[in-house]
Amino acid sequence: MGVGTVINTPAEAGLARMAADQVQAPVRRDLAPSMAGEDFAFYLQQRPGAFVWIGNGELRDGAELHGPRYDFNDAILPVASGWMAEVAKTALSAK
Template sequence: LARIAADKVKAKLRSDLAPSMAGEDFAFYLQQRPGAFVWIGNGPLRDGAELHGPRYDFNDAILPVASSWMAEVAKTALSAN
């Protein structure tokens, strides 16, 4: 689904990232419903301002492509069922 949606919205889909044991509690959601944890590219850290930190600055420029991609994932999944 990720690849199909990325192709439709002309988004770059990376598959060269190493697996991660990020400190999210998403596994609890997956115990209830099937799903996937997705990293939406926000760019490199700036001045050590990490995610969930007080100096973190979200890259608002990614919102149009990220929301378009998410909508395509939903539409593709719904049309497959």
């Protein structure tokens, strides 16, 4: 299987931003493009959507994602789950 390129669809990216505004979650627009290999690109070839990063805060002691010393920041759960609920509510109300 080849490498996919994540290309968010405009409507779904807008929905993600709108949901972030509703829950007053900060949105960073200064991140450089990433070469992370994501299977999500293949989903986007089949259905419209948007891939988003939910920040985990600053790295501590080099404990990067998917590493053996990774330490999930539990403090992000309320805003992340609120954002996800807002995405669902907004998408369902548009149907």
